[in-house]
Amino acid sequence: MKVLTVFASGGGSNFKAIHHSIVSGEIHGEIALLVSNNPNCGAVKYADEAGITHTIINQSRYPEKKYRDDTMLEILLGIEPDLIILAGYMKKIPDKVVNRFNKMIVNIHPALLPKFGGKGYYGMNVHQAVMNAGEEKSGATVHFVNEEYDKGSILAQEEVIIEPQDTAKSLAEKVLKIEHELYPQVIKAYCEDRIIWKNNQPKIEEVIEN
Numbered sequence: 001m002k003v004l005t006v007f008a009s010g011g012g013s014n015f016k017a018i019h020h021s022i023v024s025g026e027i028h029g030e031i032a033l034l035v036s037n038n039p040n041c042g043a044v045k046y047a048d049e050a051g052i053t054h055t056i057i058n059q060s061r062y063p064e065k066k067y068r069d070d071t072m073l074e075i076l077l078g079i080e081p082d083l084i085i086l087a088g089y090m091k092k093i094p095d096k097v098v099n100r101f102n103k104m105i106v107n108i109h110p111a112l113l114p115k116f117g118g119k120g121y122y123g124m125n126v127h128q129a130v131m132n133a134g135e136e137k138s139g140a141t142v143h144f145v146n147e148e149y150d151k152g153s154i155l156a157q158e159e160v161i162i163e164p165q166d167t168a169k170s171l172a173e174k175v176l177k178i179e180h181e182l183y184p185q186v187i188k189a190y191c192e193d194r195i196i197w198k199n200n201q202p203k204i205e206e207v208i209e210n
């Protein structure tokens with residue numbers, strides 16, 4: 001059983017999807033903690049309802065950045081998570097946390113990285129940029145987190161086709177739907193030790209059915 005920590009700032013639909021997969025027995029893990037910067041977000045509300053421990057780390061609680069970052073690291077070291085899952089977390093993870101948990105932090109991005117990633121590409125901006133570029137497809141990417149926004153090694157991607165009638169809003173809905181399938185699948189694989197690193201690139205080992 002792997003120990004998981006989730007970071008979320010928003011609606012928390014990915015957090016919920018992951019938690020549902022744990023409750024149904026698909027993912028062999030437990031969410032030890034939800035970390036958020038936003039005490040009023042959907043993710044925190046869901047954690048309350050589901051009885052998941054949560055903590056708020058933000059500027060109003062910890063005004064000094066160094067102390068805030070150190071507190072985050074301390075909390076995580078206390079939990080000893082096997083995996084840190086960013087699920088719509090809107091803040092940058094401090095370098096000291098990224099370095100300490102190397103290859104142990106994953107994020108989901110609502111586009112096909114390396115396109116449409118990096119600073120400023122979040123929320124509807126991503127989908128609007130994809131539409132403006134006239135792309136024929138978009139999708140979701142799960143990647144490991146390094147010190148740069150959306151630049152860590154790509155672990156899994158799932159595509160969606162953009163139809164002529166699509167808008168940024170309808171595209172966002174389509175992508176979010178596939179995120180709810182892709183992210184739990186990847187976390188399931190991680191919890192089953194099926195992430196293999198070769199030449200510094202991660203790959204998911206598929207289960208061979210007999």
Ligand code: GRF
Nearest residue numbers: 010011012013014088108110
């Ligand atoms: C998702 O689109 C995810 O790709 C991005 O933030 C959004 C989070 O949505 N990183 P939710 O809070 O999980 O509903």
